[in-house]
Amino acid sequence: MTEMNAVVPSVATKVSHIQSHKGFRRRKAVNWVMLALTGLITLLAVVPLFWIIGYVVAKGGQYINLDFFTQLPRPSGIPGGGVLHAIEGTLLLTFFAALIAIPIGLFAAFYAAYHPNTLLGTLLRFGTDVLSGIPSIVVGIFVYALVVKPSGHYSLLSGSIAMAMIMLPTIIRTTEEMIKLVPVNLREGALALGAPEWKTALQVTLPAALSGILTGFLLSLARATGETAPLLFTALGNDRFNLSRMISSGVSAGQSIFAIIGNILEQPVDSLPLTLYKYSQDPNIDRINQSWAVAFVLVILVLTINIVARVWVEARAARLRQ
Amino acid sequence: METTLINNSFASNPAVNASSAVHSTPYTFPKEHDLATLPIKMEVKDLSIYYNKFKAVEGISLAFPANQITAIIGPSGCGKSTLLRSLNRMTELIPRAHVEGSVFLDGENLYAPGTDVVELRRRIGMVFQRPNPFPMSIYDNIAYGPRLYGVKKRGTLDEIVETSLKQAALWDEVKDKLNDSGMALSGGQQQRLCIARALAVEPDVVLMDEPAASLDPIATLKIEELMQRIKANYTIIIVTHNMQQAARVSSFTAFMMMNEQRAGTLVEFGETTSLFTNPKHKQTEDYVTGRFG
Secondary structure, eight states: OHHHHHHHHHHHHHHHHHHTOHHHHHHHHHHHHHHHHHHHHHHHHHHHHHHHHHHHHHHHGGGOOHHHHHSOBOOTTSOOBOOHHHHHHHHHHHHHHHHHHHHHHHHHHHHHHHOTTSHHHHHHHHHHHHHHHSOHHHHHHHHIIIIIHHHTSOOHHHHHHHHHHHHHHHHHHHHHHHHHHSOHHHHHHHHHTTOOHHHHIIIIIHHHHHHHHHHHHHHHHHHHHTOOHHHHTTTBOOTTOOHHHHHHHHHHTTOOHHHHHHHHHHSOBOOHHHHHHHHHTOSSHHHHHHHHHHHHHHHHHHHHHHHHHHHHHHHHHHHHHO | OOSOSSOSOOOOOHHHHHHHHHTOSSBOOOGGGOOOOBOEEEEEEEEEEEETTEEEEEEEEEEEETTSEEEEEOSTTSSHHHHHHHTTTGGGGSTTEEEEEEEEETTEETTSTTOOHHHHHHHEEEEOSSOOOOSSBHHHHHHHHHHHTTOOOHHHHHHHHHHHHHHTTOHHHHTTOTTSBGGGSOHHHHHHHHHHHHHTTOOSEEEEESTTTTSOHHHHHHHHHHHHHHTTTSEEEEEOSOHHHHHHHOSEEEEEEEOTTSOEEEEEEEEHHHHHHSOSSHHHHHHHTTSOO
């Protein structure tokens, strides 16, 4: 007991001795300064994001109205009209790009995940890294040479192909990572039941990784939706693109659905970023105002896709943590 | 279940069938093991397993009696799991692993060319150390195997699901939530779900790779009781780190150890009671009395 009493006060004096030490105060001060500095710089890093959103909302928000979404453009100099053609174009371009990129990306990702150390696997990973670093304008000019030049005209199809090439690296890498996150254990469970490898991949691994894979799709979609450069040489832009008229005239001419889709794929088409680019250079003030509105729609669209994807990731992570 | 789902021969290859004459049952254990004459379900002959050039398991010969629980024990890294995985050719999933020697199931060599791996894995089921329910409902987890082998009728599937879950002592706990995700169950329930899933394809042999290693004592007890209950219909081979578990559940025990080249070898095989109370080898005695490992 006496020993205990002797020990306790000595510990207390030791603690107060440390706190009163000169070096300790200095360390505490440096810590505070560094913390404040990193906090300030972090704030600085997120400022542009909110600035952009705020600026675009302030400049473009007022020109948003129903006509903007439902009307085709009027000739320059005549106020009013909308950008329906660009909204339709963006949706079509993104849809067909996803249709091209997703199956290819899925297969490639499964290969890369299951055969990481083979020659082809290494080549694939290296290839996707390089592809993701290629300037998107180069992708555009490549697709121009590949599709536009032989076919003789700009088209939605060539734009979709260029966009698919932008999407591919993101899809492959995120899908590959998600497949790798599925426990080997799970795959073995199916194989031990006698399931062949392809059924295991399709019925067990894919569902287990699905939400993560879909997130990857959405992020790549968001990225590609905002691209302008790959479309300059491919989709070109077309402010007379009229989807409903193409469909109705096709139907009344008795064309099959494939013929109509084929016809649409052949047309040059506008997208939101292309419209923004062109309108902003127009001397007409109405067009310039509309280009702000387009920027507003584009930012909201991309932001929405991004937020949905992130929420999805969080929900999935929360479910896995249980 | 009276009706078998699937034709019970995985080897249509005549060369494979010919070998069954040589390894006919019943099999007499070597005298030094002092075992009774028992029908043999699986037999391992001169089995060596390599990872690249490294020999992980060396020259193992062993026979697993039918409708008994046989435990494989030994210190970490002695090749127990590797041996177990070679019994339904799961070693093939590891790149650059290869197997020499033979493994017989009812006298048919699993490693003979022309063997249908899918069918042999149906006959030799496996339960893993960590429960691995598929990301689907409890019902679909159990029905996955039967569906794989072409059972489509809802009535038959319902029956299989119920029978399998009852065998795995899980039916009463899940019968009202068969459509819930299998991942939502507790660890012990998940492991019983995995056992039920393995039983649903009516295997002859069930391999268990430390099935209770990640479970609490009560869940472990349930698994052990379950094993005792189902052994009348299945031949069970269990790898375990837990010597008490081996002593509790198994009738026969194989003790493995690494030799100087770090390859796993079989030291002793015999009835569990005699291996634990009257070991023939010094190494076995040292291990079961807890002097190392």
